[in-house]
Amino acid sequence: MVALVVRRFFQLAFLLLGISFLVFASMYIAPGDPAAIIGGPTASESDVEAIRDNLGLNDPFLVQYGRYVSNAVQGDLGYSYQTSQPVWDAILVRFPNTLKLAIASMIVAVIIGIITGLVSALRQNSLLDVSATTFALAGISIPNFWLGAVLILIFSVNLQWLPVGGMSNPWYTLDGIKELILPAITLGTASAAIIARMARSSMLEVIQADYVRTARAKGVKESSVIWIHTLKNAMIPIITVIGLNFGFLLGGTIITEKVFAINGVGRLMIDAIAARDFPMVQGSVLLVAALFVFVNLIVDIIYTYIDPRISFD
Incomplete structure (x- = not known):
């Protein structure tokens, strides 16, 4: 029974890693700009670009994903783009x-x-x-x-x-x-x-x-x-x-x-x-x-x- 639990926890780790990659990639290629949504209709181009820089959205995909996984392993799933509330x-x-x-x-x-x-x-x-x-x-x-x-x-x-x-x-x-x-x-x-x-x-x-x-x-x-x-x-x-x-x-x-x-x-x-x-x-x-x-x-x-x-x- 102990061996089963240990195996499942290892499987869980790999499963969550794979799911996190798929979800992150799906959201990355999805249409729409979260920075523009956060800035609202009155935000200028420079304001939107500043938001993107602040959120790290201008970084390459693998850099963004690596940062996310590193934070998630430490129990930090980030902050909501809408409310700034911890996820x-x-x-x-x-x-x-x-x-x-x-x-x-x-x-x-x-x-x-x-x-x-x-x-x-x-x-x-x-x-x-x-x-x-x-x-x-x-x-x-x-x-x-x-x-x-x-x-x-x-x-x-x-x-x-x-x-x-x-x-x-x-x-x-x-x-x-x-x-x-x-x-x-x-x-x-x-x-x-x-x-x-x-x-x-x-x-x-x-x-x-x-x-x-x-x-x-x-x-x-x-x-x-x-x-x-x-x-x-x-x-x-x-x-x-x-x-x-x-x-x-x-x-x-x-x-x-x-x-x-x-x-x-x-x-x-x-x-x-x-x-x-x-x-x-x-x-x-x-x-x-x-x-x-x-x-x-x-x-x-x-x-x-x-x-x-x-x-x-």
Whole structure:
């Protein structure tokens, strides 16, 4: 287990280096001049050039990238071109909202996805199975911005049961839970559909295994056959999908945060891209990438507890 963690941290270092290079290069060649955006429409050519010199934007690409990596290794991701605020401070203020949204969405996805997939597998080719398959197809196909707008229209505007948007209350309060319900459903629907499809296929494969037939032949109760012999052995691919989707949720909240006016990292990232705020974009992407690798490390560790036969040493 220790060897796995050490290997993953080395992989994380190389991965972040590669991602930082790709993001830095993408922002470098992207159209638009951040110095002109900072200076505003009234800035003269000399003012814009002075801003470029001050930010080091006139230096060669490799010099700029080397300076960025050197500072990042020391924990300095730079300062926002828009607000002059340290990038770390801006991200840490907004990250709790993104994390709360991702966790709430994953809870919705796991509950709905596993139950739907389990029922579908146990009632194969029945009306329930067809309904679950239709739900999975619809969940993957429906765009987040459309689903979010429909939920707001129904539950916030017409019924007035839930707030339209925002996330200003602690998650453990009633108001905080109400703020999370609609965005969590919006963001978690697609993941629930993917988990449901994987749970169904994995359960169908395990149900046909010899040890399941043997357990039934010995007279083991059906509930024990399902929950102990079948579901536990079907969980490996399901957990893989859950881990991947949670990583995607951490970096894929941009549209949902926009629709529900949530001040999170996704919204910060898209605003920074529009403003050519290079340090803010790079810092946000690096954080999301690091979290994605960390989540997958946790998934690998969970594997060994579910199935002791799995070893990464």
